[in-house]
Amino acid sequence: MLDLTSLSVPLLQWWDEHKVDLPWRRGRDPYAIWIAEVMLQQTQISTVIPYYERWLAQFPTVEHLAAASLSEVLKQWEGLGYYSRARNLHAAAQTIVATYSGQLPQTAAELQKLKGIGPYTAGAIASIAFQQPVPIVDGNITRVLTRLADIPDDISQSQTQKGIWHLAGTLVPLVRPGDYNQALMELGQKICLPAMPRCAVCPAAALCQARANGTQLERPVRPRRPGLPHYHVAAGVIWRDDGRFLIAQRPLNGLLGGLWEFPGGKQEPGETLPQTLKREISEELGIVIKVAQPITMIKHAYTHFRITLHTFHAHYQSGQIQHLGVADHAWVTFADLARYPFAVTDQKIIAALVEQSRPKPL
DNA sequence: AATTCGGGGGA
């Protein structure tokens, strides 16, 4: 049987020499580490850094976050994706203030009771902020460990995941567990790369079973993903006679929950796009509109499907607005938009509107 | 156990 128990020694030695300076490594504030770990869920470091800096400036403590409104919180998260993370951070902050006296719990088990904190984030906070010798497993560590132990099983299977977590648990050292966990992730990020692992400079190369077997590029084993469906979506900038236009807030749960948008929806078979828009506005808001000229067309890929978003000018005609498929609505001017959190596609619509309303050069 | 949640970066 393979012996990886000595892994932490060369790994920590490598990390002490090569570790990257990151904003969340400059202090020991558990709150700041929590924010960083949640932002880093499924999100790359370079994407997170500017959001992290702005967040801590706006919400420097858990009390500041707990006291903020959901709109303020979503506005700070705007563009980062997986918006339930922001809603859960907000809710967990209020729990921490109300039932933990404003202090994060120190054990992984207690941390995991908070909204938005699962096995990874609980282990990360417990080991990095509180020096608890508990394991973590993320995408990087999954790749490193399936290579070190040359695990041939499909990592999407819960049985395989369980095995990887168990292996990770046997490797965590009692000294510097947080540094060790970060080092293992950074090894995956800098050395044990998905398509081109740099085995020649890897501090764990001598221990690596996949390297010995020549199977590095076949680890980890993932299932194939089917092709993504493609939808056409119509959205409207619906004008009222006083020069204001309509925006709507999406339901708090589900895709882009709580974000604002130009209302509309998916095209159904046999429909023209203007028909789609008129129908969706009727179904979601209960009003009748007249669709006018097209504004712009935007392509966007989500995790499980792709869309082409067609946006039109439109005019309010009749009916009283009801919240049939939206959480809220507002009649606004351009100057109002800065206060509302929008998804990236709708930010592009706004940019197109601004561009078209600017006087054209001759 | 499988699906649903964003958006960007890199090969």
Add this chain to the structure above:
DNA sequence: TCCCCAGAATT
């Protein structure tokens, strides 16, 4: 294009 990313919650 496709893969990948310091995953969690829901069904």
